[in-house]
Amino acid sequence: MIPLRAKSVVFELIHKSSVGLSSLEIREALNNRFNRVTIYRSLVKLQEENSIQKVINPQGIVKYIYCNCTSDALQIHFCCKNCGRIVPFQIENHIFTLPEDYIIEEMNLTVSGKCPSCEKEA
Amino acid sequence: MIPLRAKSVVFELIHKSSVGLSSLEIREALNNRFNRVTIYRSLVKLQEENSIQKVINPQGIVKYIYCNCTSDALQIHFCCKNCGRIVPFQIENHIFTLPEDYIIEEMNLTVSGKCPSCEKEA
């Protein structure tokens, strides 16, 4: 097996994951094979090339996800308060307007509550 | 002049401010009259009693704002990438839907870009 670079391994992990992952979770999932700093640097590079996306939930928790969003769709991130899962959704864009002189460059719609599996358990 | 408690002073400051403030900005605006920890504790209490709201912008910057949101309106926070201002807006709720089994408890719609005054300068 070819010993892959941190960046590739981190990307694969995020890509395969159906939920958002924190830097710590990523490091642990990789059996602490890489230094903390290496993980951070990989995440920075992956974000720069738009391979992954950083999501900050209403509680301020930072997670990294993969999602191939089309430019015209608005991304919603659902953060489960119980298990911490972050699940991405896409909805149609232009769901609201601000006064014309506000130039919108980025949007982040984060919703938190209970995900289906946590709801079932309760 | 009556020497007010940190909590009241912090609330007045946030209440009067038209933009979001960080814990550091709050402390400095109060001439470092209070300890850092005291500011944090005031902010926690004010959030607990729903007097203020914590907003985390897409860059992860934490700001505190006052806004009397009606339960049926969705709050949008516009974060200027240039000056860092956070300006709250209200829009009608129910602008999107998720699958039924996702229980939505909180929403955070944060938009970033350029505010009118920064746009004018450019």
Add this chain to the structure above:
DNA sequence: TATAAATTGCAATAATGTTGCAATAAATAT
């Protein structure tokens, strides 16, 4: 006035992220 409760500050700790530098590994040129 005495006692209880709340507020505040200080020091220490924690979590998360960044930077500089040296060591190593990989890629490219000679």
Add this chain to the structure above:
DNA sequence: ATATTTATTGCAACATTATTGCAATTTATA
């Protein structure tokens, strides 16, 4: 194949933001 350059990684140190325990002070209540 070897030398040179470039990229990757780890370590230590630092930075920022937030939390906790404890003692001191202030305020409220008995």
